[in-house]
Amino acid sequence: MKDLVVYYSLEGNTRQAAERIAERLHADILQLQTVKEILKSKMKFFIGGMQATFGVCAKLKPLALNPEQYDRIILGTPVWAGKATPAVNAFLKKFNVKNKVTALFTLSGGGDNDKCVRYLKKKLAHLRTTVALADRNHPDASENERKLNGFVEELINGQ
Ligand SMILES: Cc1cc2nc3c(=O)[nH]c(=O)nc-3n(C[C@H](O)[C@H](O)[C@H](O)COP(=O)(O)O)c2cc1C
Numbered sequence: 001m002k003d004l005v006v007y008y009s010l011e012g013n014t015r016q017a018a019e020r021i022a023e024r025l026h027a028d029i030l031q032l033q034t035v036k037e038i039l040k041s042k043m044k045f046f047i048g049g050m051q052a053t054f055g056v057c058a059k060l061k062p063l064a065l066n067p068e069q070y071d072r073i074i075l076g077t078p079v080w081a082g083k084a085t086p087a088v089n090a091f092l093k094k095f096n097v098k099n100k101v102t103a104l105f106t107l108s109g110g111g112d113n114d115k116c117v118r119y120l121k122k123k124l125a126h127l128r129t130t131v132a133l134a135d136r137n138h139p140d141a142s143e144n145e146r147k148l149n150g151f152v153e154e155l156i157n158g159q
Contacts, residue, residue, distance in 0.1 A: 001071045001072055002028075002069070002070045002071045002072070003025050003026075003027035003028070003070065003071070003072050003073075003074065003155075004027060004028050004029070004030060004065075004067055004070040004072070004073050004074070005018050005021050005022040005025070005027050005028070005029045005030070005073075005074045005076065006029075006030045006032065006067060006073055006074070006075050006076070006091065007029075007030075007031060007032065007075070007076030007077065007105075008031070008032040008033075008034075008076070008077055008078070008085045008087035008088050008091075009031070009076075009078065009107075010037075010038060010040070010044070010048075010078060010085075011040070011078075013078065013107045013133075013135050013136055014076045014077065014078050014105075014107045015031065016136075017076060017105055017107060017133055017144070017148060018031075018076045018105075020148055021074060021076075021105065021148065021151070021152060021155075024152045025074070025152060025155060025156070027074065028065065028070070030063060030064060030065060030067060032060055032063075032087040032088065032090075032091055033060065033061040033087070034058040034059060034060060034061065034086065034087050034090075035058070035059040035060070035061055036058070036059065048080050048081075048085070048086075049080060049081040050081075051080075051086045052080035052081040052082075052083040052084065052085060052086065053081045053083065055083070055089055056086045056089065057086060057089045057090035057093050057094075058085075058086035058087045058089070058090050059090070060087060060090050060091065060094065067091075067095050067097050067100075068095055068096055068097060068100075070100060071100065072100055072102055072103070073097055073100045073101045073102070073103075074101075074102075074103040074104075074105070074155065075088065075091075075101050075103070075104050075105075075120075075124075076104070076105045076106070076107070077104075077106055077107075077116070077120075078106070078107045078108070079106050079107065079108035079109075079112045079113055079115070079116040082112045082115035082116060082119070083115070083116055083119045084116060084119060084120055092123055092124075098123060098124055098125070098126075099125070099126055100126070101124045101126065101127060102126050102127060102128050102129065102158075103127070103128065103129040103130070103151070103155055104117060104120060104124070104127055104129070104130045104131075105130070105131045105132075105133060105148075105151065106130070106131075106132055106133065107133050107134070107135060108132070108133075108134065108135065108138075109134075109135040109137070109138060110138070111134075111138075111140070113132030113133070114132065117130050117132070128158070129151065129154050129155060129158065131147050131148065131150070131151035132147070133147060133148070
C-alpha cells in the first residue's frame with residue numbers, strides 16, 4: 001500500500017507530527033502551502049478564524065507530487081475556529097482524494113479537536129482512524145508521543 005501524509009502547518013506543530021507519522025509509516029510526505037501566507041501576528045486568529053468558519057478554500061502553491069496516485073492518505077490539520085484550515089479545504093476540493101483519506105490527525109491549542117474531526121467526518125466518508133494532539137504550549141502535549149504511537153500502530157495493523 002502506497003501511503004501519503006498530507007498536512008498544513010502554520011507554526012510547526014502539525015509539521016512535526018506529520019514528519020513523525022511519515023517516518024514511522026515509511027510514507028511520502030506533502031506539505032500544503034498557500035500562495036498567500038497568513039501573518040504570524042495576533043491578526044492571524046481573526047483572519048484565519050473567519051476563513052475557517054466560512055469554509056474558505058485557500059489558493060495552494062503547486063504540489064510537489066500527485067496525491068491521487070496514492071492508495072491511502074493520512075491528513076493533518078491544525079484546528080482553526082473548530083474547523084479545518086483553508087489549505088486543507090482547498091486540498092479536498094481540488095483533488096479527487098476524499099475516498100483515500102482514511103486517517104486524520106488534528107492539532108489544537110485549546111482542545112477543539114473533536115469539533116474539527118466532526119466537521120471533517122462530514123466530508124470524508126472513509127475516515128476511520130483519528131488522533132487529537134495538543135499544541136506544544138498546551139499541558140496535554142506530553143501525551144502526544146503516546147497518542148502518535150497508537151495512531152501509527154493502528155495504521156500499520158489496518159493494512
Ligand atoms: C487562526 C487560528 C485559529 C485557531 N483556532 C483554534 C480553535 O478554534 N481551537 C483550538 O483549540 N485551537 C485553535 N488554534 C490553535 C491551533 O490549532 C494550534 O496552535 C495548533 O497547534 C497550530 O498548529 P501549527 O503549529 O501546525 O500551525 C487556532 C490557531 C490559529 C492560528
